[in-house]
Amino acid sequence: MTANPLHDFSLDVRLACRRLLKGPGYLMIAMLVLGIGIGANMAIFSIVDALLLRPFAFPDPDRCWDAGNPIGAKDPRGCSPRRPEAQAPGQGRA
Numbered sequence: 001m002t003a004n005p006l007h008d009f010s011l012d013v014r015l016a017c018r019r020l021l022k023g024p025g026y027l028m029i030a031m032l033v034l035g036i037g038i039g040a041n042m043a044i045f046s047i048v049d050a051l052l053l054r055p056f057a058f059p060d061p062d063r064c065w066d067a068g069n070p071i072g073a074k075d076p077r078g079c080s081p082r083r084p085e086a087q088a089p090g091q092g093r094a
Helices: 005-022 024-053
Strands: none
Touching (some): 005 024
């Protein structure tokens, strides 16, 4: 006797549908868990995409500087302010 995989699959699908229709509570819980999982995954990806993967939404983000530090002062991280006026004389923007 030769087994037909497509026929076996159709029988399995019919049996699964019958069992889900007999106990709709299980179906509702499974759909709820899947919906919450997919929604949470999409929300986390959207946040990561907006904050980490896409560039900031303003021109020339590499020219940003910290207005709280006076010229020449160093902040605790060891960075100095990067303003065009703070550059040495003769060094303009390229």
